[in-house]
Amino acid sequence: MTETKETPSAPPVGKEPQDRIVVTEHSVVIGKKKLEYTATCGTVVLRDYDERGSENDGKRTGDKPRATLFFTAYTLKGVKKPERRPLIFSFNGGPGSSSVWLHLGILGPQRVATDEMGNSPPPPYKLVDNEHTLLFESDLVFIDPVGTGHSRMVEGEKVAEFHEYQRDLDAVGEFIRLYLARYGRWGSPKYLIGESYGTTRAAGLSRHLQEKHDIFLNGVMLVSLAVDLQTLSFDPGNELPYPLFLPTYAATAWYHKVLAPDLLKKPLLILCPRARARALVQAEQVRPIAFRTKRHQHLRADAEVLCEFRLHLALVTRSGQQGALGIERGARDFGGVDR
Secondary structure, eight states: OOOOOOEEOOOOOSSSOOOEEEEEEEEEEETTEEEEEEEEEEEEEEEEOOSSOTTTTTOOOOOEEEEEEEEEEEEETTOSOGGGSOEEEEEOOTTTOOSHHHIIIIISSEEEOOOTTSOOOSSSOOEEEOTTOGGGTSEEEEEEOTTSTTOEEOTTSOTTGGGSHHHHHHHHHHHHHHHHHHTTOTTSOEEEEEETHHHHHHHHHHHHHHHHHOOOOSEEEEESOOSOGGGTOOOTTOOTHHHHHHHHHHHHHHHTTOSOHHHHTSOHHHHSSHHHHHHHHOOSSOOHHHHHHHHHHHHOOOHHHHHHTTOOOOOOOTTOOTTOOOOOTTTTOOOSOOO
16 A cells, blocks of 8 residues: 655756655555655756866856756655665666666566566556565665666766766766765665676766775675676677576576486576586587487476577686686588587
8 A cells, every 4th residue: 555745946047957856755564564664766967067167167157957857766764863774876777778667667566567477467557566576685776877767867968978988877876876965875785786787887876886886885786797798698609608507597497397217306506507517518529419408307498498599608628727618710600400
């Protein structure tokens, strides 16, 4: 159940953009526990600060607005020392995605209703109370980087300017600084959660915030890691994704209990680590058919599918190095179905 009380701020004045903030009060019941919280959302103006007056003979000309950044924040009510409560800043990736996926998919106090496979049912769509929300442990701030969601460049600014890596860090970092200052949260333990390209952003922000704003993070959470895109692209000549994806596929099959009974009895940390992939590739002579059979057994996937995507691992180097995972272009490139 959600109770809402809206207290909007004043509308923008003139042509120069202004902060526009809306505050609402809500409550949800999850299990036997009732959460009462405040939702704050809106746009914050990001400005370039003229600290030296370098373009006007040393005279300060004012702070030029460059963009408006949209955010949604959830803060738990009834906390004795809210300034000490953990605070998470969260964003998705793309690049070019708003924070809606982490917001309404898993972290927020409510989420989009889905079936057990994560698919939305037919319309009408609805929100349900989220039993997995992190609001139990931390306040949450979801950030839409400039050019995504409701975040926009101001009139006359270059559309693609904030799509550049460093400018993206500048904008998100400046918003985090403004939020901490305006809502009195400098003393809170601070965390970042980034997803996909957001992991690249989070990694960059962890240093940027420290060097630019003296903001020191307590932790960084990386979801669907994408800091090295070579590990994700199944392109011709790029063998790296194959051994890296295998443990995840095997873990998924183990979790859903679709492996052979003897494999389900094995601890996941024995079944799936890189050591497992290494064991598959270290043999000096591996027959393609036997290799496919072993892969089929651990992934529980059709052999035709495995071969269609040319799933293969290379042999380790023959230099005698122990534990080395070598990538040998074109090695064990096989097709067809299991026999």
